[in-house]
Structures are given as C-alpha cells and as structure tokens.
Amino acid sequence: MGGHSMATLRDVAREAGVSVATASRAINGLGNVTAPTRAAVMAAVKKLNFVPHSGARSLTRRKTDTVGVILPDLFGEFFSEIIRGIDLVAHESGMHLLLGNMHGSTHETAAAIAAMRGRVDGLLVMPPDLKPELLADYLDPALPTVLLNYDAGPLDLPFVAVDNYQGAYRMTEALLARGAKQVVHIAGPKHNRDARDRQRGFTDAMAKIGGVRTPAILPGDFSEESGAQAARLLVQGQLPADAVFAANDQMAVGLIAALAEAGKSVPGDIMVAGFDDIPLARHLNPSLSTMQVHIDRLGSTAMMMLLRMLRGETLGAANATILTPELIVRGTTGGPIADGVAGGGQP
Amino acid sequence: MGGHSMATLRDVAREAGVSVATASRAINGLGNVTAPTRAAVMAAVKKLNFVPHSGARSLTRRKTDTVGVILPDLFGEFFSEIIRGIDLVAHESGMHLLLGNMHGSTHETAAAIAAMRGRVDGLLVMPPDLKPELLADYLDPALPTVLLNYDAGPLDLPFVAVDNYQGAYRMTEALLARGAKQVVHIAGPKHNRDARDRQRGFTDAMAKIGGVRTPAILPGDFSEESGAQAARLLVQGQLPADAVFAANDQMAVGLIAALAEAGKSVPGDIMVAGFDDIPLARHLNPSLSTMQVHIDRLGSTAMMMLLRMLRGETLGAANATILTPELIVRGTTGGPIADGVAGGGQP
DNA sequence: CTGTAAAGAGTAACCGGTTACAACGTCCAA
DNA sequence: TTGGACGTTGTAACCGGTTACTCTTTACAG
Numbered sequence: 001m002g003g004h005s006m007a008t009l010r011d012v013a014r015e016a017g018v019s020v021a022t023a024s025r026a027i028n029g030l031g032n033v034t035a036p037t038r039a040a041v042m043a044a045v046k047k048l049n050f051v052p053h054s055g056a057r058s059l060t061r062r063k064t065d066t067v068g069v070i071l072p073d074l075f076g077e078f079f080s081e082i083i084r085g086i087d088l089v090a091h092e093s094g095m096h097l098l099l100g101n102m103h104g105s106t107h108e109t110a111a112a113i114a115a116m117r118g119r120v121d122g123l124l125v126m127p128p129d130l131k132p133e134l135l136a137d138y139l140d141p142a143l144p145t146v147l148l149n150y151d152a153g154p155l156d157l158p159f160v161a162v163d164n165y166q167g168a169y170r171m172t173e174a175l176l177a178r179g180a181k182q183v184v185h186i187a188g189p190k191h192n193r194d195a196r197d198r199q200r201g202f203t204d205a206m207a208k209i210g211g212v213r214t215p216a217i218l219p220g221d222f223s224e225e226s227g228a229q230a231a232r233l234l235v236q237g238q239l240p241a242d243a244v245f246a247a248n249d250q251m252a253v254g255l256i257a258a259l260a261e262a263g264k265s266v267p268g269d270i271m272v273a274g275f276d277d278i279p280l281a282r283h284l285n286p287s288l289s290t291m292q293v294h295i296d297r298l299g300s301t302a303m304m305m306l307l308r309m310l311r312g313e314t315l316g317a318a319n320a321t322i323l324t325p326e327l328i329v330r331g332t333t334g335g336p337i338a339d340g341v342a343g344g345g346q347p
Numbered sequence: 348m349g350g351h352s353m354a355t356l357r358d359v360a361r362e363a364g365v366s367v368a369t370a371s372r373a374i375n376g377l378g379n380v381t382a383p384t385r386a387a388v389m390a391a392v393k394k395l396n397f398v399p400h401s402g403a404r405s406l407t408r409r410k411t412d413t414v415g416v417i418l419p420d421l422f423g424e425f426f427s428e429i430i431r432g433i434d435l436v437a438h439e440s441g442m443h444l445l446l447g448n449m450h451g452s453t454h455e456t457a458a459a460i461a462a463m464r465g466r467v468d469g470l471l472v473m474p475p476d477l478k479p480e481l482l483a484d485y486l487d488p489a490l491p492t493v494l495l496n497y498d499a500g501p502l503d504l505p506f507v508a509v510d511n512y513q514g515a516y517r518m519t520e521a522l523l524a525r526g527a528k529q530v531v532h533i534a535g536p537k538h539n540r541d542a543r544d545r546q547r548g549f550t551d552a553m554a555k556i557g558g559v560r561t562p563a564i565l566p567g568d569f570s571e572e573s574g575a576q577a578a579r580l581l582v583q584g585q586l587p588a589d590a591v592f593a594a595n596d597q598m599a600v601g602l603i604a605a606l607a608e609a610g611k612s613v614p615g616d617i618m619v620a621g622f623d624d625i626p627l628a629r630h631l632n633p634s635l636s637t638m639q640v641h642i643d644r645l646g647s648t649a650m651m652m653l654l655r656m657l658r659g660e661t662l663g664a665a666n667a668t669i670l671t672p673e674l675i676v677r678g679t680t681g682g683p684i685a686d687g688v689a690g691g692g693q694p
Numbered sequence: 695c696t697g698t699a700a701a702g703a704g705t706a707a708c709c710g711g712t713t714a715c716a717a718c719g720t721c722c723a724a
Numbered sequence: 725t726t727g728g729a730c731g732t733t734g735t736a737a738c739c740g741g742t743t744a745c746t747c748t749t750t751a752c753a754g
Contacts (some may be wrong), residue, residue, distance in 0.1 A: 006464070006487060008710055019734045024712060032732060051487070055411065055465035056710035059402055059739045066445070066466075080427030083446075091448040096462065098413070099444040101434055115412075115443065117353070118402030118740080119466075139397070140353060253630065283600065285632040355740055366704045370698060371742060407708045465710080490750035 007048035015044035027052065059118075067306060068120035070100040070112050071148075072127075077278050078295055082148070085299025086124060093307055095121075113138045122306045124148060124299075144309035146302045149194065151320065158301040158315040160323065164275075165195050166200025167291040168323035169237060171245060172271055174289075175211050178333055180243035180271055183210070184229045185256065186220040188247040195222070196277060198247045216241070220251050227254030235262045242270055243333075249274035249281050249290055255333070256284065274331040283306075288333025293325045350517065351592065354395035363393035374399065405548040414653060415467035417447040417459050418495075419474075424625050425642055429495070432646025433471060440654055453477060460485045469653045471495060471646075489655035493649045496541065498667065507649040511541050511622075514638040514672035515548025518592060518620050521636075523557050523678055527590035527618060530557070533567040533577045533602065535594040542569070545594045545622060564586070567598050574601030582609045589617055590680075596621035596628050596637055603679070617631075619679040622672075633678025640672045 013023040026033045026041035028102060032346035043143055044050070064065040071079065083097070085160075087122055090097055098120055100112035109130060116123060117140065127135055134252060139145055147159035175183050185202045188195025199217065206215040218233055220226040227246055231254070234241055246252035253276030266272050266286060274281065277292035301321050309315050329336045360370040365384060373380045373388035380388075391397070405411040416433060418426065430444070437444055443618055445467055446461035456477060463470060464487065466687050473495035474482055483502055486492055494506035522530050532549045535542025546564065553562040566581055567573040574593055578601070581588060593599035599621030613633060621628065624639035648668050656662050676683045 006489060009712095010710080019712080021713075021735080022733055025733090027710085034732065037732080051461050051464045053349075053465035053710050054462055055402060055406055057712080059406060059710080060712045062739075077424075077427070078432070083430075084426070087446065087448055091450060096448070097446040099430075099434065099446060101438040101443065103438060114398050115401055117398045118400035118404070119413075137528065142353060179368075195736090219740095280627050280630055283627055284630060292481070315685070356742095357740080367741080368705080369703055372703090375742085381702065384702080400740050403709090404742080406711090406740080407742045409709075659743075 005048045006053075006080065008276060009050070010055070011048055012041065012044045012050050016040040016050060020132075029050040059310065064119060064121050065094060066096040066098050067118045067303070068098045068100055068113075068116040068123045070102050070109070070116075070125045070127075073103050075142060078276075081295035082126075082299040085296030085301075086303045087299075088296070089300045089307065093232040095307075106134065110138045113140075117143075117208060122146075122310055124302050124306060124344065127152075133271055144306060146309070146315075148298060151317070153166045153317060156316040158305050158317065158319045159171045159306065160298055160321045161195070162293050163322050163324050164197035165201040165204075165273065167293075168245075168247075169205045170201075170327055171275065171291050172202050172205035173209055173305065174327055174329065175243045175245060175273060175333065176205070178243070181210075182216070182241045183243045183245055184216040184218060184234065184239065184241045186218045186227060186244060186246040186251050188220060188251075190192050190221045192222070196248050202245060220247060222248050224250050226252035227251030227256075229254075229260035231258030231262065235259070243273070245273045247275055249276045249278045249288060252288055252290070252332075253280065253284065258286070266332050267334045271334065277328055281328075282330065284332075286335075289327050289330045289333040291325040291330045294323065297323060353400075354397045355400070356397070358395055358396050359388065359391045363387040375533040376569055388514060401513055409467050411466060412441060412465045413443040413445050414650070415447055415460075415463040415470045417444045417449050417456070417470065417472045417474075419462075420450050425571040425623075428642035429473075432643030432648075433650045434646075435643070436647045436650035436654065442654075445502060446649075449601055451479065457485045460487075464490075468495075471649050471653060473497065474499075491653060493653045493656070493662075495645060495649050498664070500664060503663040505589060505652050505656070505664065505666045506678070507652065507668045509541070509640050510669050510671050511544035512548040512551075514554045514622065514640075515592075515594075518622065518636075518638050519549050519552035521676065522590045522620060522680065523552070524591060525590070525603065525618060526666065528557075529563070529588050530590045530592055531563040531565060531581065531586065531588045533565045533574060533591060533593040533598050535569045535598075539569070542594050546596075549592060567593050567594060569597055571597050571601035574598030575605035576601075578602045578605030578609065581609065590620070591617060592620045594622055596623045596625045596635060599633065599635055599637070599679075600627065603635070612678050614681045618681065622673055628675075631679075633682075636677045636680040637675050638672040639675045641670065644670060659680055666671055 009020050011021055013020045016023060016043060022033065022037060023041050028039040067090060069333050069347065098116065100116060102109040102112040103130040109127065122144040124146055127150055132152040132155055135152055143158055147157050148157055149161050151161060152159065172183060183206065186200060196320060203215060206212045218240060220230055227250065244255060246255055251270055256272055259266055259270065264270055274288050274290040277290045281288040281290050305319065307333060356367050358369045363370060365388060369380060369384060370388050373385040374392065414437060422669060435445060445463065447463060449456045450555040453468045456491055458513040464642045471490040471493055474497055479499040479502055481644065482499060492504055494504050496508050497506055498508060499506065519530060530553065532546060534546050563586060567577055575599065591602060593602055599619055603619055606617065612667055613616055619635065621635050622639040628635040628637050652662060652666065
C-alpha cells in the first residue's frame, strides 16, 4: 500500500509531528524520549509502513552487519557445506552474507573484493591459486579478513585449513597396514593446493613406511570422469596395483565404476580409498573408505574467528586453525578390522 | 599501506588538485574531463589506493547491483543447486547475492526481508509455508520480487515452480505400466507444499489409471530415516505392495537399505521410485528410478525473471514458469524398456 | 572585434539515516 | 524570584559518493 517508493524517516517525523532526530531515537529505542512521543512515532511508522533503509544506516554507523564471502567455483557439495557452516555462526550473530562471485579468474577476484568495500564489515576469502603478493594488493588491510584453506604466510592473516598432508599420509599408512604393496595415487589438479598437499602426504608415507621411493601416480582433476580414466589406464596399462588412493571421493567413485566394468572386484582384486567423505561415500556398494573432512566446520570456524576480529581482537597467522581429517574405514578397503577396540558390536 | 581507514573521494580530489565532482567524473569515465585531468586523478587513485565505497555509491545511485535471496533451511543438495543456478545468471549481469538467513520461523522471515531494504535491487524469496496474506505484509510492493516454488495467487507476483503434481502422476503411471498392482506412496511432511502436490499426483493417477480409490500412503518427512521406517512398516505390517513411490530420493535411499536388510530384493520383490534425482540416485545399486528436477534451473529461471523486472518490465503471476520434471527410469524399476524408441543402442 | 555556443571544472544539494550540540522547558533549592 | 540541573526535542553536520546547475574559459562564426 501507499506511494510508489517507500517512506523515509523524514516522512515518519512529519507524520508524527516531531524532528527526524527524535523519530530516529524513538525507533532505535534510545532512552531519552517521552512515552507519548515514542507512541506517536511508532504510530506513524505503522501507518506509513516504514522500514529503515539499511544502506543509509550502515553509512553513518560504519557497520553493515554483513560479511563478504568470496569463494572460487566450487563443486556442489563442498560449496553448500562451507556456506552452511558460515551461515550457522553468522546467523547467531545476526549477520548477513554477501556472496561475491569470483569465477576462476584472478581479475574477477580483484573485482569481487573491491566491490565489497563499504558493504561488509569483514571478509572470508578462499583464494584458490593466487599468489600471496597479489592477494596483499587486493585486500584492504583495515578490513578484518580470514582466509579459507590458504596459508598466506607473509601476510599474517588468520586462516582455517584442512591438514591434507597429514590426512593423505594417514590414509596411505592405513592402506599399507592392510597389506597393500603397490599403492597407486590418482592426483588432483596440478595447480590446486589441496591436491598437491595430498600428493605429498602420499609420497612421503610411501617412502617412509612402504620404502617405495617413486610410487606410481596417475593424473586427475577431481572429476568423476578422470577417476574412470585412471582406472582404464590402470587396467589396460597392466600397471601392477593392489590399492588405489584417489585424491578425492569424486574420482574414487568414477574409478570404482570403471573397475567394475573391467571385471575387477573391489576390494578383492584391488582396494580403493578416497578423500572428503561426501555423502555418497557411505552409500556406495561396497562403501567407500575415505578421510572425513568436516567442510562445514571450515566455514563455521573461519566465521567465528572473523567475529572475534570484529569484536576488536587482533588475530594473525599465529591464530590459524588446522582441521585434522578423520580416517573412515569402510568396505572398499575390506571393512573395519574388529580388533576389539570399538564396543557395541554383535558377538 | 597507508592510513588506518581507506581513502575517500575527497582525498583523491585533494591529492589530484581538483574538485570531488571532477574526480568522480574521471573515475567513472564520464566524457567531460580532459585527458591530463583524468590522468592526474587516476594517479591519485593509484597512489592512495582508492576503492569506491559501494555503500555510499548505491545510496545516491539508488541501485545496489545486488539481489537478496531468502531461502528456508534447506537440505544441502537442494540449497547449493539453487544458489548455483541463481549465481550463474547473476554473475553474468555483474550482480551480487545477499543471503538472508531465515531459519524456519515466520518472524525471522519478516526480519530477513526487512533487513534487505536499501541493500538490494530485487528479491528472490522461497517462503516454505507462509500464508500469502502474511507475505504481502512483509514484502515491499515497490521492490521487484520473484517467488520460488510458491504460487501466491492473490499477490500477483511472478514465480517459478516445479510441476510436482504432474511429475508424481507420471511416475505413478510409469510404475503401473510396469505391471505394478499395489503401489504404496511414502509422503513428505504434511505442511510441505511440494509434498502435498506429489501426493495428490499419486492419488489421482492411482484412481484414474489404476482404478484404486484409496491407495496406501505411509507418512514420512523427506529424511532417509523416515524412508527406512516406512520400509519396516511395510515388511512387518505385511502390507501388500509390489512397488513403492517415495516422495523424494532421500527417503527412497533409506527405504532401499532397509528393504535389503529385511531380505527383500529390489526390483525383484518390489520396485522403488523416488523424486528429485539427487546425484546419489544413479550411483545406487541398483540405480534409482526417479523424476529429474533441475533444481539449478529453478534458481536461474527466477533470476532471469528478476533481471527482466529490473530492466523495467512488469511481470505478474501470469508470467510464472512451471518446470516439468523428467522421468528417469533406472534399475529399481527394472531398467529402461528397450522398446525400440531410443536410437544409438547396440544391436 | 564581438557575440555565442560548447566544453571543462567547481559549488552545493542530495541520497536516508545518525548524532553532537544547542535550545528549550521544568522542577527544585536557595 | 531566580539560578542551576536535568531531561526532552530540534538544528544541522556528517557518512562518501553522485549530479544538477553555474561559472569560466576557449573556439569559432558573423
């Protein structure tokens, strides 16, 4: 109802017969307003259907109650989980989320960050493959910022990351403990930080525990199809292997399907392991062994750090949080060993 | 580098020795500025590391280049797909997304919408179970708004929805065509619009095609667990059934697992069908027959409509788009029938 | 040589709120 | 009665940009 564009504070003030200052004070519940005056203002608010203009408000208050979130192009699961984690914490503090769209290119990243100025109180950024120096140029040092999955050492910014190296190391260790002699790794995209760390973890574990200097590594790009491709290479190339460790679950899924087509049994002929624990993992048949990453915690932890900064604390790289993934043993590696640890099982 | 808080246009103007107006024009590339003047301004911009304050800018321009997105608490897959769809289109037009957090409660919905005022140029709202009248109170009639999965008839707002009724009808039809005599439906949450429409589609199809007046319907809530529960009821209660149509895939997944535990074979003893086509569906063993809903298109279509409105077009309920889900026949209903229609098959 | 148009640059109002400061009125003590 | 303290309300500046309008200056036609 009412006019074309919305009522402003001035309109309310006029309607209530008071000044804008008084109207503002009444609306914001500041003490120094008489009861009848406040009532008059409130009546005008109701009548005109007034809603404060958050844009204008944040200009003077120098506070937007919004945090900017800049993520790269993410595969569904990961994206939604991280946002969910952020939102969970943000919501409790009445914060809104402004999603910047940086689709790949470095240039767009800069633009996305610039567009945030004056619209957010803080920033959550996940710079996929950006040099720290460049990042420094883009970021406003006065704007509280937390990095996701990225250690920008020299910048001294707080960050939250997953211990990919450790996770890959432990998974490889587990495969070897299961009796695998020839473990093959399917790597992720070359430029990708997570992928590289996982590969290093694998290589190191193979060297230190398995005593293998140059383990076999097949290329991949985190996609299901690239996992299938690796499987074909494996089978046709006669590459000897009794276990495959894919850098993520997605590829493991493609791998398993392709192995099945080639007549190989999992885990009979070959064991398979992934990384991430996507929801699909437990539903596969056999179910997929993997390293569980609580992606949502990545987001919620980062958001909590940012909130602390907004409250005035000064956080730096020293406050970084490293999340350790958890080993989940399922069917593709032969199932959990009943070594008397876990209780509650049927005799 | 530089001072504590960022440089303003005034600072730039002073540094370049021109007025703010000229600085503004130079920065925005308006024609009426001499080359040397523009150069001087640009130099100052570089030197001071100036980035325009989007908040202030949008106040005068009356344009924020942002659309507000208000969604209920959504299960992961759905949420991320819808956002992805929206972002895809928004990004092309250089728009940003402001996520409002309305976690369930009606009161929060109102707050979320109100908080958007002055921060967005338009709104994309998915009101889960809100009465149209209430919605009318909350929404600003002057703000272009598109509804998701919601037909607010009397409000005359454009919306995008999935034809749940039609989809359920067609799926039921398909099950009957497969020879099922006793089809049981597992319903979704009572208050949920989609769930109700799907149930109606099922009931009508059973009546018109199957000649069954009161088909068996088991309660559910869209969760995996409720699907499993339904399976137990089915088996223990000796409810005669040769096919089950779950109102969504999630429940179908739980159902299948529980049926397997009970020693029932799918599709041998009993056929199973779902709705949504979540990524998991094709990976199950046997793979799940379902109605494919392109959730991302729900988002992208809505965003495209909103863009048209922002360009000045006037859209109403008459411009609604109804997305028709597609029947995907897979293993849980016995696999596609090779009835000579689809080409390209091996002889 | 003068009149005028066009282009470049400046002044100040404005977007819609918030808030420092001043003005006003009331009540009470001296 | 008067002065001071206190509490309510109004005036106006301000947040950081944009832009209508005005003032100069320069170029060019008459």
